[in-house]
Amino acid sequence: MYRYDEFDHAFVSDRVEQFRDQVGRRLSGELAEDAFKPLRLMNGVYLQLHAYMLRVAIPYGTLNGRQMRMLAYIARKYDRGYGHFTTRQNIQYNWPKLNELPDALADLATVEMHALQTSGNCIRNVTADHFAGAAADEVADPRPYAEILRQWSSVHPEFSFLPRKFKIAVTGAERDRAAIQVHDIGLHLKKNEKGEIGFAVYVGGGQGRTPMIAKKIRDFLPEEDLLSYTTAIMRVYNLHGRRDNKYKARIKILVHETGAEELARQVDVEFAALKDSELKLPERDVAAISAYFAPPDLAPRAEGWASLAQWKKADADFARWVQNNVQPHKHPDYGMVTISLKPIGGIPGDATDTQMEAVADIAEEYAFDEIRVSHEQNLILPHVALADLEPIYRGLVAAGLATANAGLITDIIACPGLDYCALANARSIPVAQELSLRFGAPERQAEIGELKIKISGCINACGHHHVGHIGLLGVEKKGEELYQITLGGSGDENTSIGEIIGRGFEPEKVTDAVEVIVDTYLGLRLDPSETFLVAYRRVGPQPFKDALYGDKAAAAAA
Numbered sequence: 001m002y003r004y005d006e007f008d009h010a011f012v013s014d015r016v017e018q019f020r021d022q023v024g025r026r027l028s029g030e031l032a033e034d035a036f037k038p039l040r041l042m043n044g045v046y047l048q049l050h051a052y053m054l055r056v057a058i059p060y061g062t063l064n065g066r067q068m069r070m071l072a073y074i075a076r077k078y079d080r081g082y083g084h085f086t087t088r089q090n091i092q093y094n095w096p097k098l099n100e101l102p103d104a105l106a107d108l109a110t111v112e113m114h115a116l117q118t119s120g121n122c123i124r125n126v127t128a129d130h131f132a133g134a135a136a137d138e139v140a141d142p143r144p145y146a147e148i149l150r151q152w153s154s155v156h157p158e159f160s161f162l163p164r165k166f167k168i169a170v171t172g173a174e175r176d177r178a179a180i181q182v183h184d185i186g187l188h189l190k191k192n193e194k195g196e197i198g199f200a201v202y203v204g205g206g207q208g209r210t211p212m213i214a215k216k217i218r219d220f221l222p223e224e225d226l227l228s229y230t231t232a233i234m235r236v237y238n239l240h241g242r243r244d245n246k247y248k249a250r251i252k253i254l255v256h257e258t259g260a261e262e263l264a265r266q267v268d269v270e271f272a273a274l275k276d277s278e279l280k281l282p283e284r285d286v287a288a289i290s291a292y293f294a295p296p297d298l299a300p301r302a303e304g305w306a307s308l309a310q311w312k313k314a315d316a317d318f319a320r321w322v323q324n325n326v327q328p329h330k331h332p333d334y335g336m337v338t339i340s341l342k343p344i345g346g347i348p349g350d351a352t353d354t355q356m357e358a359v360a361d362i363a364e365e366y367a368f369d370e371i372r373v374s375h376e377q378n379l380i381l382p383h384v385a386l387a388d389l390e391p392i393y394r395g396l397v398a399a400g401l402a403t404a405n406a407g408l409i410t411d412i413i414a415c416p417g418l419d420y421c422a423l424a425n426a427r428s429i430p431v432a433q434e435l436s437l438r439f440g441a442p443e444r445q446a447e448i449g450e451l452k453i454k455i456s457g458c459i460n461a462c463g464h465h466h467v468g469h470i471g472l473l474g475v476e477k478k479g480e481e482l483y484q485i486t487l488g489g490s491g492d493e494n495t496s497i498g499e500i501i502g503r504g505f506e507p508e509k510v511t512d513a514v515e516v517i518v519d520t521y522l523g524l525r526l527d528p529s530e531t532f533l534v535a536y537r538r539v540g541p542q543p544f545k546d547a548l549y550g551d552k553a554a555a556a557a558a
Contacts, residue, residue, distance in 0.1 A: 001062050001370065002147050002292045004112045011155075012109045015116065019043045020102035027099060042122075044115025045101060049422045054078075054093045054101060055118040056108060060128040060146040060170075061089030061373040061380075063113075065360035068371055070111040072356035078104045083356070085341060085349045087413060087464055088167070089127050089373040090118055094420050116154065121162045123153035123234075127169045129177040130374035133295055134382040136330040140189045140197055142172035144290040145226060148281070152227050159234050163241030164249035166234075167206075179375060179491035181205045181214045182467060184251045185233060190220065197223045203233060203263065204255030207461035211497045212252040215260035217267065223286065225271075228279040232270035236263065296368035296383055301333040304386030311390045318393050320442060321404035326389065335386055337367075338406040339379040339396060344440035348414040348432050349377035351401075358399035366392050375464075377413055378406065408445045409453060409518070410436045413464055417457030417474060418481075424457035426474025426481035427507070431455055434511045439518070448518060451532045454489075467491035469533050470517060471498045472510065483510040487517070487544055488536045501541050502549050513548060520547040 004012070022039045025031040031039075037047075046053040056071070063071075071091055075083045078100050079093040086092055096104060108114060117124055126146040133141040149168060153159065159166075171178040172189040180186025186202035199221045205214030221229050233251075240258070242248045255263050312319035326335040339359060342348050351359075359379055363371045366388045372380035384392060396402040405411045412435060415421065417428030432455055439445060454468030458475075465471030471486035483505050486498030505513045518532075520543055525535045536544075 001064060001143075002059070002289070008112070009109075012112075012114050012116075013106075015043070015114070016102060016105045016109055019105060023098060023102055038120070041120040042116070043101075043105065044118035045098075046119060047422070048094065048420050049418070049424075050420065051095050052098050052101065053420070054096050054104065054115060055086070056091050056093070056113060056115050057118050057125045058089050058091060058113075058373050059150050060126060060132070060143045061130055061375075062132075062143060063371050063373070064369045065364040065371070067111045067113055068356050068360040068363070070108060070113065072353040072360070074104055074107060075356065076353040077107075082350050082352045084347075084416060085351065085373050085377050085379070087375045087377060087415075087462060088118075088125050089130070089375055090125055091373070092416075094416070119165075121164055121166075122160050123149075123156065123162075123166045123168065126150050126153070127167075127178055127183075127375060129171045129173060130372045130376075130380045131177060131327065131336050131382060132172060132372075133293060134329050134334075134336050135173055135175075135177075136328055137173045137175055138330070139174075139191055140172045141290070141293055142170035142178070142187070142189050143293050144286065145187065145189070145199075145223075146170050147289055147292070148226065148286070149230065152230075159238060162234075162238055163243045164246060164251075166237075166251070168230075174493065176491075176493040176495075177374075179464075179467065179495070181493075181495035182207055182211075182464075182491055183214065184237075185230065186214050187226075192220055199223075199226065201229065201233075203267075204252040204260070205495075206250050206252040207464060207466045208250070209247055209459050210250075210252065211461070211466040212256060213495050213497065214252075215255055217260055217264040224281045224283075225275055226281055228274040228277060229267070229271050231279055232267045232274055235270050236266045240266075296370070298331045298334055298383065298385075301385040301387045304333055304389070308386050308389060317402075317404070318390065320446075321393055321402055322389060324404045324408060325406045326384075329383065333386055335384050335389065337381040337384045337389070337392065338374070339381065339401050340403040340405055340411060341378050341401075342405055342411050342436065343400060343403050344405075344410060345433050345437045347429050348412050351379075355399050355401055358395060358401065362392055362395045376411065378411070404442070405445060407450050407452070409439045409448050409451045410445060412436060412453045412455065413468070414455040415457050415462035417455075417463075421457060421462075423460060424474065425459075425476040426457050426483065428455045428457040428463055428472075428474060431472060431474075431483065431507065431510055435514060438511050438515060447528075448522070449528065449531055451518070452490075453514070464491065465489075466497050467495065468498060469536070470514060472514075475504060477504070481507050483507065485510075485513060485517070485548075487541055488533065490533055499541055501545050516547050517544055520544050 201218035202214035367381040456463035489498030
C-alpha cells in the first residue's frame, strides 16, 4: 500500500499545527463559530447533534495493522471506545472533545493518516472495490489510480471550493463493487482490443434528494489521460455548477440540465487544451505508484483444501461462515474474508477498540498485514490462505466478529441517523437492530438468500437507501418519524434507483412491513436460486403493493 513521501509528512504535520492554532483561537473566543466552521470542515471535523464528530480518511479503504491499532487508540483515548466505519470507506468518531482534536490528528499523522477532505465542498476520499488486487474477475487493480487521483486532488487550489462536495469511485472488475454509477465521477478500468489499460468514464451519478444514475460520457479513456480528462470535467463543473442553490449544486443536476452529450462536448473542449500538458501521466509514474500496490507473495497452500473440508464437516457454524463470508481469490489456495460489522441486534458499522486491535492482530499474522474497509460498512482481509481460515475464524469468534451474514438480509447498511446526526429526521440504528433481530436466525437468512437492506435517516441518503434492494428512508411528518420504503434498487453494474411503493410506516410497524415484503418475495420466486432483486425485476412492484396496502392488508391492519 502507499507510503508517505517527505512532502506528505511535512504537509500533514503542518496542517495539524495550523489546526491546533485555529482550535486555540476558537476556544479563546477569538474565532466565532461561523468563521471556524469552514476551517474545521477542512480538517474533517463536524458539529453533530450532541458533540463534535471527527471523520478520518482511509483512502480507497486500504490500511495495515499499525494504522488499525491507531484507530483503536484514538477510539479509546479521545472517544468512547468505538468508531463507526462509513459508506465512504472512512471511520467516524462521534464523541471527541474539540480541545483534544489537534492531538488526535497529530497521533494519526504518526501512522500516515489524516482527516483532510473528508468534508467540505471539495473532492472527497476516493473509493474503490474493497476486493481490489485480489478478486479473480479483476482487469487491473484500481487502487494505484485512486492514489493518483488522491495525490492530484489533495488541496487542489482550483478545486478546493467547488459548488458542492464531489465523490469519485474506481472499479477494476466487470462486477461493480464500488457503486461507480452513483458517484459524481465513476471510473471503470478496462482493456481495449490492443490490451491497453483505460477507463470508461461515468459522470453525474448520486443519491440524496434527487437520485440519478451516472451517464457514460467516454467509453475508453487512455490511462495517460486520466488526470487531464478528470481536470476537464472538474473545470466544466466548477464553471457551470449551481452556486445559488445547494440542493441543485451537484454535478448530477448540471448533467441533467445540460444533457450528457452537451456536457461531454464541453469536457472535450477543455480536454483538448489539457491532454498534452503536464497532466499527462508518464508510464514511469504509474509504474512507481503501482509498485506500492504489488500483491503479496502468495505461496501455494494446497493443503488448505483438505483441512477446510474437515473443518467444515466438524463445525456447522464455521461452514456457514465460510459459505457467506469467504469469497474466491485469484489464487486458488486463498480466499477474501469479509469481517461482518453487523452482529445480530448490533449497530451496523461500529467496532470497539478491542475489536479493531483483534483485527490488526489477525491481519498481521494471517493476512499479509492488509485490511480493507468496504462501502458496505464491513472489514475485509483480502489475502487469506484457505489453510488459515479456521484459526482466523476462532480469533474472530473471540472478538465477537464472526457473524456469518455477508450479503444477507441482516448485513444492513445504516447511517447514524437521529441518534447522532443533526441533519437526520428519523432514527436508523434502532430500525436496523430490530430488523436484524427479526431475521437473525441462520436458517431464516439462508432461506431468504441475497438481500440488501439500506437505511437512511434523512434525504441525504448516507445509508444508500436509494440503491437498496429494500430501502428505508426516515422522514418527519407532523413531528413524528415515518419510514418510506423503496424496492428494486441496486448499486452494482446494473444500477437502479429503488421505487417508492406507497405511504410510509411508523417506527413500530416498519419491521412488520419488511417481513410482509420478504414473505411476498418467498411466495412468488420461481425457485430458491431466484434472488429478491431478480424476482422484483421480473414481477414489478404490484404484488408487494397489494400485500402491503391491498384490501386484505388494510383489513388485517385495522
